[in-house]
Amino acid sequence: MGKEIQKSYKFATASASLISVVMLGLAVLLQAIYIEVHIGPSILFFVLAWVTTFLLIQLRLESYIFKRVKEVYDKVELIESSAIKSPRITTDMNTLIQELEHFAEVKKLEIETLKDRENYRKEFMGNISHELKTPLFTVQGYILTLLDGAINDKKVREKYLQRASKGVDRLVYIVKDLDLITRLEMEDIQLEKQDFNLVSLIQNVFDLLEMKAHKKDISFTFDTDYNTPIYVHANKDKIQQVLINLFVNSIKYGKHGGTTEVAIEPLVKNKLIVRITDNGEGIQKENLNRIFERFYRIDKSGSRKEGGAGLGLAIVKHILEAHQESIYVESDFGTGSEFSFTLEKSKTKL
Structure with a gap:
């Protein structure tokens, strides 16, 4: 908070100094031209002071806002730095607020999308693990049983080998489908129509x-x-x-x-x-x-x-x-x- 106050004081001080110097110059100039104070020179001084003050404040604010907003854009990489040009940045607070609201909305959507993707990734990994482990454990169980001595019984051997083969077929089926989906997503399949x-x-x-x-x-x-x-x-x-x-x-x-x-x-x-x-x-x-x-x-x-x-x-x-x-x-x-x-x-x- 201290840094923000310090920056605002610095900006205000610099602007006030510029205005004071310009006003002093205008007063000296008018005094040199008009020895006596008349209503005409007073009105002229007021108009010149107002116009000069307005232009100074406007230009200073444009420069200040442009620099600060550009820093924000550069940091968040919302748009390319080259897309921001000084003439497009003004002191219109409504425009600036709309830009910031748009930025916040975009970031909110990005965060929600990332959360959805993370949840999908976790669910997908859980699903694929479940789909693969079932036939894998089935095949492993039959093979271990055969290795423990059941292989010597012809009837048991043939039955268990057939069941293990079905488990392998299911694994191959799942892997082939996954490979097909992956290739379709990567546009790796040439569709001959x-x-x-x-x-x-x-x-x-x-x-x-x-x-x-x-x-x-x-x-x-x-x-x-x-x-x-x-x-x-x-x-x-x-x-x-x-x-x-x-x-x-x-x-x-x-x-x-x-x-x-x-x-x-x-x-x-x-x-x-x-x-x-x-x-x-x-x-x-x-x-x-x-x-x-x-x-x-x-x-x-x-x-x-x-x-x-x-x-x-x-x-x-x-x-x-x-x-x-x-x-x-x-x-x-x-x-x-x-x-x-x-x-x-x-x-x-x-």
């Missing part, structure tokens, strides 16, 4: 997942008969993976005897939208903004009854973003969910 019939691709995915859906008596269907092919321009294999992940998700959280319906609708001139709707358990509102995060699970109990590593929707999101497309989700808890995504129409009619 082509024109293909979307209706035919969806039907192929229906056939591929038919047995899995049959276990829960879930039926796949179109909202209408698509007798005419609908061609899109995208990476066929990656869009197939998007469809598989979304359909598998609808099976996991769908109810027995339920349905998963697909609709293909025009959106704008060169875009269409694919809607995948189920009548499953739905998603609670507080989870909607996070379901595309890696390893994020709606079920906080840690249950793995539905399988999966919590990477399916994250992969969907990254594949579509790599295509510069969008994905949306709407859900009523207890009623069902609808996932929809956009695709580019084929420019050529095949």
Whole structure:
């Protein structure tokens, strides 16, 4: 506090000294011109004194504020030093307050973002640790049992080796998905786009997942008969993976005897939208903004009854973003969910 008072006194003293010297000069000048004091010279002295004082104070304040504000900008690196020019810095306190409020708001948002990222990092590390340690400990347990002597029993050996192999397969599955997401985030995958019939691709995915859906008596269907092919321009294999992940998700959280319906609708001139709707358990509102995060699970109990590593929707999101497309989700808890995504129409009619 003492330093701030000292600086203000220093500024005031320097300004007062300058004004006093200028006033003295003006008085001497007027006295030299006018021997006797008249009303005219007095008014002239007043005008000259006021104008001179105003200009001195204004210039001094501009210089003072410019230097102090520039120091703040330089220290916090809010903007480049070269962006601050003396003519733009004035004694307008409203402008200065707005600048500082804007700066404070930006910093507040940055701090909140950093906190969210830190929480996400901690949660992500916890999730990935959980996902990896489960199959790792499973494999380790079976191998240690075999090394302790169970390897001599043929039946036990084969059973434990098969179970250990399943654990390794799960590890490989998780690592491959993580590698795919990482490469998509780093734009390390070249998406070779082509024109293909979307209706035919969806039907192929229906056939591929038919047995899995049959276990829960879930039926796949179109909202209408698509007798005419609908061609899109995208990476066929990656869009197939998007469809598989979304359909598998609808099976996991769908109810027995339920349905998963697909609709293909025009959106704008060169875009269409694919809607995948189920009548499953739905998603609670507080989870909607996070379901595309890696390893994020709606079920906080840690249950793995539905399988999966919590990477399916994250992969969907990254594949579509790599295509510069969008994905949306709407859900009523207890009623069902609808996932929809956009695709580019084929420019050529095949």
